[in-house]
Amino acid sequence: MHTTNHLLESLCHDTRPRSRWALNAALAGASLLGLAALGPACGQSAESGDEIPVVSSSVDLAAHAPEPEQGWFDSIYFTSRLDADGRDLGLLVHVMNMPQGFGRFLSFAVVDETTGWYKDYVVGVDPSDFNWSTTDLDITAPGLKWTGNAQKMSVALTVPWGSLDVVLEPQGPVLNYNGTGEFALLGETNYEFAFPDMRTTGTLTIEGESLRVAGRSWLDRQWGWTSEMPSRRWTWMNLNLPNGDALAIWDLVNHETEESWATVLHRDGAHEVVEVEPLADGADEIWTSPTTGQKYPTRWRVTILELRAKLTVRITGTPGQELARDGRGRMEAAASFTGTYEGDEVSGKNYVEMIGNWQD
Numbered sequence: 439m440h441t442t443n444h445l446l447e448s449l450c451h452d453t454r455p456r457s458r459w460a461l462n463a464a465l466a467g468a469s470l471l472g473l474a475a476l477g478p479a480c481g482q483s484a485e486s487g488d489e490i491p492v493v494s495s496s497v498d499l500a501a502h503a504p505e506p507e508q509g510w511f512d513s514i515y516f517t518s519r520l521d522a523d524g525r526d527l528g529l530l531v532h533v534m535n536m537p538q539g540f541g542r543f544l545s546f547a548v549v550d551e552t553t554g555w556y557k558d559y560v561v562g563v564d565p566s567d568f569n570w571s572t573t574d575l576d577i578t579a580p581g582l583k584w585t586g587n588a589q590k591m592s593v594a595l596t597v598p599w600g601s602l603d604v605v606l607e608p609q610g611p612v613l614n615y616n617g618t619g620e621f622a623l624l625g626e627t628n629y630e631f632a633f634p635d636m637r638t639t640g641t642l643t644i645e646g647e648s649l650r651v652a653g654r655s656w657l658d659r660q661w662g663w664t665s666e667m668p669s670r671r672w673t674w675m676n677l678n679l680p681n682g683d684a685l686a687i688w689d690l691v692n693h694e695t696e697e698s699w700a701t702v703l704h705r706d707g708a709h710e711v712v713e714v715e716p717l718a719d720g721a722d723e724i725w726t727s728p729t730t731g732q733k734y735p736t737r738w739r740v741t742i743l744e745l746r747a748k749l750t751v752r753i754t755g756t757p758g759q760e761l762a763r764d765g766r767g768r769m770e771a772a773a774s775f776t777g778t779y780e781g782d783e784v785s786g787k788n789y790v791e792m793i794g795n796w797q798d
Contacts, residue, residue, distance in 0.1 A: 498661075502572075549755040559599070628661070635654055674689075723737040750777050
C-alpha cells in the first residue's frame with residue numbers, strides 16, 4: 439500500500455494500485471500549494487481538458503485506434519443479474535477486438551440459477567462485418583446492434599438459440615479502476631472504468647420462450663495490453679454491496695508473483711484502493727472443464743482487512759459456465775456472496791471471470 443504524500447500529478451502518473459489515503463494526501467498537498475486549479479481529482483473525468491491521464495466515461499465508450507503491438511485489445515462487456523417472473527437469470531454480453539491476436543469476437547451467455555440451465559455463444563467476426571465507431575458508442579456485427587452513451591444504452595442481439603433486446607441506464611457514479619482508470623495488468627498498462635449499477639429492462643428470448651426481464655447490470659470498458667506469458671492468469675470479481683458500495687477485485691498471477699487488490703466506489707462517489715489477501719489461499723471446490731481441461735475453482739474466501747470484509751463467493755447455477763473457442767477457455771460465471779463487510783452481515787449476487795492458464 440502506497441501512503442506517501444506525492445504531488446498530484448506524480449501520483450496520477452503512477453499506475454500502481456494505491457489507497458484512498460494516498461489520493462487524499464496528494465489532493466490536500468496540491469490544495470495547500472495552490473495546485474488545485476491544475477484539474478480534477480484523479481478519479482474524475484478528463485473531459486475538462488486537464489493533462490492528467492484518466493479515462494472519460496463519455497468519450498471512451500467509443501473504439502480506440504488499434505495499436506500495432508501483439509496483445510493490444512479493446513473490450514466492452516456487461517454482466518446482468520435479472521428477474522424473469524421469479525426466475526433468477528445471469529447474463530453476459532462481451533465484444534472484444536484484438537487485431538494482432540484473437541481478432542474480433544462476440545460472446546453471449548445466459549444461466550438460469552433456478553434450474554441450472556446454461557447456454558453460450560462465442561463467435562469470431564470478420565473485419566468486414568465488424569464496426570465500432572471511433573466517435574461514440576455504436577457497435578454493429580452480425581446479429582448485434584449496440585448504441586447509446588453514458589446516460590442510456592440499447593443492446594439488440596440475436597444468436598441461433600435466442601435473442602436479447604434491453605435498455606441499460608446507469609444509476610450512479612462511474613467506478614475508475616485504481617482511482618484513475620489506469621493501472622498495470624501483469625506489467626502491461628491498462629485503462630478501465632465501469633458503470634457498476636445500470637438499471638436493465640427488456641426482453642430475453644431463450645429457445646423460443648420470450649421473457650420480460652428486469653434487474654441490474656455492471657458494464658466494464660477496458661483497453662490496453664495483455665501479457666502473453668504462458669503462466670499468467672487472473673480472477674476478476676464485481677460486487678455490489680447492500681450499503682451502496684461497488685467493489686471490483688483483480689487477482690493477477692504469473693510465475694513470479696500474485697497481486698490482489700480492489701477498487702471501491704463508495705456510495706458518495708469517493709474511490710478507495712485496498713489490498714486483498716491472495717485469492718488462491720482461499721480458493722477450492724475445483725471444477726475441471728471436459729472441453730479444455732482447465733481446472734477452475736468455484737468457491738473463494740475473500741479477505742480485505744482495511745474494509746473489515748470476510749466474504750465467501752460461490753459460482754451459482756452450474757459450474758460449467760466456461761466460454762470455449764479454438765481450444766481456449768475462460769470462465770465467465772454468475773456467482774453469489776455472503777459474509778461481512780465493514781462489520782455488517784451482507785449478501786448479494788455478482789460475476790466471476792477467470793482467464794489464462796488454469797491447468798494446475
